[in-house]
Amino acid sequence: GPAAGHDLLAALDPEQRAAAAAPLGPVCILAGAGTGKTRTITHRIAHMVADRGVAPDQILAVSFTTRAAGELRGRLRAMGVPGVQARTFHSSALRQLQYFWPTVAGGPLPRLESSRIPTMARAAARLGLRTDRTELRDLTAEVEWAKVSLVTPEDYARLAAAAGRETTMTAATIGRLYGAYEETKREAGVLDLEDLLLLTAAMIEEHGFVAGEIRSRYRHFVVDEYQDVNMLQQRVLDAWLGDRDSLCVVGDPHQTIYSFAGASPRYLLEFPRRHPQATVVRLVRDYRSTPQVVALANRLVGAGPRAALVAAAPAGPAPVWLECDTEADEATAVTSRIRTLIARGLPASQIAVLYRTNAQSEAYESALGAAGIACLLRGGEKFFARPEVRKATGLLRAAVRSADTDRPLGLADAVADVLGALQWYPHTAAVGTGAERERWENLAALHRLAEDLAARDPAAGLGDFVDELADRATHEHLPTVEGVTLSTLHAAKGLEWDAVFLVGLTEGTLPLVHARSAEQIEEERRLLYVGITRARTQLVLSWSLARTQGASRVRRPSRFLDELRPARRGFGGAAGSSGSRGGGGATGRDASADPGGERSPGSDGMGGAPGSGGPGDAARTRTRGRSAVRCRVCGQSLTGASARVGR
Ligand code: ATP
Ligand code: MG
Numbered sequence: 001g002p003a004a005g006h007d008l009l010a011a012l013d014p015e016q017r018a019a020a021a022a023p024l025g026p027v028c029i030l031a032g033a034g035t036g037k038t039r040t041i042t043h044r045i046a047h048m049v050a051d052r053g054v055a056p057d058q059i060l061a062v063s064f065t066t067r068a069a070g071e072l073r074g075r076l077r078a079m080g081v082p083g084v085q086a087r088t089f090h091s092s093a094l095r096q097l098q099y100f101w102p103t104v105a106g107g108p109l110p111r112l113e114s115s116r117i118p119t120m121a122r123a124a125a126r127l128g129l130r131t132d133r134t135e136l137r138d139l140t141a142e143v144e145w146a147k148v149s150l151v152t153p154e155d156y157a158r159l160a161a162a163a164g165r166e167t168t169m170t171a172a173t174i175g176r177l178y179g180a181y182e183e184t185k186r187e188a189g190v191l192d193l194e195d196l197l198l199l200t201a202a203m204i205e206e207h208g209f210v211a212g213e214i215r216s217r218y219r220h221f222v223v224d225e226y227q228d229v230n231m232l233q234q235r236v237l238d239a240w241l242g243d244r245d246s247l248c249v250v251g252d253p254h255q256t257i258y259s260f261a262g263a264s265p266r267y268l269l270e271f272p273r274r275h276p277q278a279t280v281v282r283l284v285r286d287y288r289s290t291p292q293v294v295a296l297a298n299r300l301v302g303a304g305p306r307a308a309l310v311a312a313a314p315a316g317p318a319p320v321w322l323e324c325d326t327e328a329d330e331a332t333a334v335t336s337r338i339r340t341l342i343a344r345g346l347p348a349s350q351i352a353v354l355y356r357t358n359a360q361s362e363a364y365e366s367a368l369g370a371a372g373i374a375c376l377l378r379g380g381e382k383f384f385a386r387p388e389v390r391k392a393t394g395l396l397r398a399a400v401r402s403a404d405t406d407r408p409l410g411l412a413d414a415v416a417d418v419l420g421a422l423q424w425y426p427h428t429a430a431v432g433t434g435a436e437r438e439r440w441e442n443l444a445a446l447h448r449l450a451e452d453l454a455a456r457d458p459a460a461g462l463g464d465f466v467d468e469l470a471d472r473a474t475h476e477h478l479p480t481v482e483g484v485t486l487s488t489l490h491a492a493k494g495l496e497w498d499a500v501f502l503v504g505l506t507e508g509t510l511p512l513v514h515a516r517s518a519e520q521i522e523e524e525r526r527l528l529y530v531g532i533t534r535a536r537t538q539l540v541l542s543w544s545l546a547r548t549q550g551a552s553r554v555r556r557p558s559r560f561l562d563e564l565r566p567a568r569r570g571f572g573g574a575a576g577s578s579g580s581r582g583g584g585g586a587t588g589r590d591a592s593a594d595p596g597g598e599r600s601p602g603s604d605g606m607g608g609a610p611g612s613g614g615p616g617d618a619a620r621t622r623t624r625g626r627s628a629v630r631c632r633v634c635g636q637s638l639t640g641a642s643a644r645v646g647r
Contacts, residue, residue, distance in 0.1 A: 008046050008079065013037070019248075019281040020044040024052065024220065027277035029250040030268065032309045033297065034288030037250040038494065041222050042072060044248060046079045048220065056083035060218040060240070063088060064225040066471045068494050072224075076458060085218070089233045090193055091471040093200040100210050104203055113190045114182075114384065114473060116140045123180035135168065141261070142167060143178050147194035148230040148262035153179035164517070197232050204239040211242060211311050220246040225494060226271075227251035228263040245275060254301050257490055257527050260520070286533075288496050290316030293539050296564055297532045300525060313536075321565060322542035323557070327504075330544040331367035337540065338484060339371055341499055343422030348374060350498040352485040354531050356510045360503065361486050374483030384473035388422060388439045392446055393469050394423055399464045414462050415450035419443055432613060434606050489527045500535035502528070505543040505558040528560050 009017045016036050019029050020043045027044070030036050045061060048054040056076075063069040063086060066535045072086040085092070094112070101109040113119065113540040117133075120140045124131045131139070142165065145153075153158045156175035160167070167174055185192065191199070204211045218240060223229065226249035229237070241247060253265040272280045284293050296319060298308045320337075324330040334353060342348055353364050353375075361377060368375045383389060395418050408414050424443040446469075453460050453468055485497065504510065511524035532539065541561070545554045 008043050008050060012040060012043055013283075013285060015281055016040040016043070019279065019283075020047055022046070022279035022281075024054075024246050026245050026271070026278035027272045028268070028275075028278050028280045029248075029283065030252070030280065031250070031283035032252050032286065032303075032307075033255060033530070034286040034294075035283035035309065035498070036285075036287055036491065037252070038068075038072070038224055039287075039616045040283070041224060041248060041250055042075050042079075045222060046076060046081045049081045049084070054220060056081055057085065058217070059084045060092065060220070060224065061222040062092065062224065062237075064228065064494060065491075066091070066468065068224065070456060077456070077640075088471055089236060090196055091467055093196040094215060094467065094470065096200055097196060097203070098205075100203060100213075101199075104207055104210065110189045110191045112196065112470060113185075113192055114390070114501075116143070116192050119184050119188065119190070119192075120177070120181055123177055123184045126180050126184065127176060129173070129177070138168065139174065139177060142174055143181055144194060145260075145262045146178055147198065148232040150231050150235065152341040153182060166296040166516075173185060175604055184431070190593045194232060197236050201232070201235045201239045211239070215242050215244070219244070220248075224250055225255070226257045227253050227265040227268045227269050228258045230258070230262040230264065232262075234267050245277075247275075251597050255493065255530050255533075257493065257523060257530055259523055262315040280389055285312045286310065287312045288536055289313060289533060290537055292316055292318050293532060293535050293537075296539070297529055299564055300529050300532065300560065316537040320538075320540040321561075324539055324542065324544040326546050326549055326551070327363050328367075328548075329504060329546045330542050331363040332502060333372050334364065334540070334542060335367040335373070338368070338373060338499075338501070339530060341538070342373065346498060351498040351501075352487060352492065352495075352499070352534065353501045353503055354487055354489050354490060354492050354534065355504050356512055356527070358488060360509070364486050364503070368484060368486075375486050376483045377486050379587060383442065383445070384469075386439075386442055389442050389446065392419060392422060392443060393418075393466070393473075396462060396466050396469070400466050411454040411460055411462065411465060412451045413445065415447055415465060418445060418462075489531045493530055496534055496536055498536045499538035499540075501542065502531045503538045503542045505541055505561055506545075507556040507558055510558050510560070528558075 008022055012020055013036070016039070019027055019040050022044075029040060031037050040373070041061070045059055048059065049056050061069070061072055063072055063082060066088060069086040069088055069091075073084065076082065076084050076086070097109050099105075117136050117140060120136050120143070121131070121285070124136070124139070142160075146156055146160070149159075149163070156178050157171040160171045160174070163484075165171070171175075185195075204214060221237065221240060223237065237247075241536070249268060249271055251265070251268040253269060256263060256265045259265075272278050286297075286309040289297070289311060290313050292315065294309050294311040297303075303309065322330070322333055324333055338351055338353075341351060355361065355364075365377070367374060377383075384393075396415065397421055399414070399418050408417055412426075416424075419425075422443060424440065424447070426447060442496070449472075450465055453465055457464070485492075505528075510528060511521050515521050515524050541564070543555075543561070545557075545558050547555070
């Protein structure tokens with residue numbers, strides 16, 4: 001049974017406890033990264049079940065990603081509280097539609113399309129417009145913005161201008177394309193992701209019996225990462241709630257990173273006004289990161305003394321600033337440090353390389369691959385777009401529809417049974433090389449996902465598995481393998497690792513070249529804030545001055561670096577003292593030098609392995625012994641496996 005209530009709440013600090021134990025009703029936790037927001041809602045849910053007599057299946061917890069939802073379920077189960085629904089908005093909506101749609105619409109739910117690009121291409125062709133793939137991508141993103149912002153094709157031109165949307169085509173043209181896209185989709189009988197939410201909201205709003213059933217089923221709602229909710233998701237949430245108010249939201253306005261896609265922190269910030277009787281809690285102690293990491297995060301968002309995060313963890317190594325000649329050098333230098341960390345006993349799964357755009361992953365995939373280090377890509381599109389994976393998911397969907405009673409009834413076996421049609425069998429060694437081997441590995445990864453789900457939820461069936469796959473594909477959550485995580489900054493939200501490498505910190509990449517307006521630059525700043533705050537102990541910030549060897553144009557380090565790095569002594573001529581903005585001319589090759597005296601031999605705990613390449617290494621002091629070094633800043637001794645300082 002669930003742990004006694006006082007145990008559940010004892011693991012929290014006083015402010016967290018106030019939020020977790022607040023009466024059933026509106027609760028709002030506004031707090032910075034790593035302050036325990038997700039931990040607090042987990043304990044609140046457990047407390048509701050253990051001590052307030054709330055049935056677990058009356059609680060719907062909405063997380064931002066499938067992985068986050070899975071982690072929430074796992075944590076609750078470990079606390080003796082199984083059965084809570086933890087899902088994303090999309091997967092909750094899909095489930096409700098699948099259940100009610102046949103009754104409401106008198107037919108099966110249209111198929112969910114995995115990509116909107118083909119539909120958009122057909123819509124453009126219909127209007128006689130010539131578009132390339134990049135334009136199609138931008139157009140679908142724009143239509144997504146319009147739909148989550150509840151802007152119709154007819155209103156698009158007017159409202160897009162008012163919202164300051166920057167587009168390459170005229171707003172009138174995009175409005176017409178948006179209309180044609182909707183039309184094409186309707187004719188093909190398919191849905192896109194926003195349709196799932198739009199139809200769910202409409203179904204509840206228009207059908208009393210649907211509203212009644214859903215509202216009697218779910219009585220308490222919890223939303224994590226609420227700073228990134230959009231108008232459409234808020235509408236779904238309002239439809240679920242009706243006139244009730246048992247809603248707990250948590251978020252951090254500094255981590256709004258989807259405003260380009262229509263998300264807005266205003267729902268979070270206005271929550272106390274919208275719910276005057278709400279319990280509002282602010283948390284300031286950061287339990288995730290060392291004071292060194294927290295100091296950088298505070299500096300980046302210019303947090304004054306009242307808003308600043310306070311680190312609860314003991315001091316750790318100073319952040320490492322790594323300037324390289326070329327992108328290849330940067331990848332090599334990062335790989336070499338990763339190798340050292342792993343050699344010292346840090347599990348690869350505790351290391352992440354985070355970047356702004358998917359295109360940056362390639363250099364790291366190959367550098368890590370060449371070093372024999374396994375890596376796991378997040379935020380990419382590859383896995384679910386692979387032909388064998390698409391075939392397998394198609395077969396799984398068909399299997400769910402056929403409801404074949406001869407199928408084995410453990411989930412993993414049932415999935416293996418279906419994969420057999422693609423000549424993949426469990427318990428056989430990997431076959432083939434190259435593309436054939438990759439195909440085998442991908443199917444094996446699908447099977448592993450089924451095993452994971454069965455372990456998390458023994459009652460899960462093929463239908464649940466298909467839901468989870470759709471959800472993972474939507475949120476680009478790839479199957480987990482043990483390895484170094486390669487992820488975009490967006491996909492890293494909510495997660496944490498002992499060692500984090502923030503790479504490619506140049507003007508044009510972070511901030512991205514498209515970011516021009518002050519608001520866009522601020523969103524880039526928040527992305528970097530998210531990146532920095534993923535690190536528990538070790539943080540490396542790297543950049544390279546040229547894309548390739550012998551490039552004629554040199555790139556400038558990110559303007560944010562000028563704000564982050566303390567004033568550098570003894571390196572006259574380098575621009576960018578602490579607090580300055582703009583970064584003009586900051587091309588001084590001083591990154592490997594001691595910034596403001598914070599760096600010290602061994603202080604980064606990263607191991608300046610000889611010959612690890614990259615100019616950053618050349619100037620590094622290599623006085624460290626192999627087994628133990630002492631950090632000059634914190635006095636902490638770093639030995640072999642204890643690279644997890646302070647944990
Ligand atoms: P983010 O904004 O990045 O989502 P968060 O506010 O949700 O962060 P959590 O992920 O809940 O933060 O917590 C960050 C880390 O701190 C986790 O490892 C968590 O277990 C730990 N932690 C949180 N609160 C406490 C506490 N009271 N005591 C010890 N550890 C804590
Ligand atoms: Mg969180």
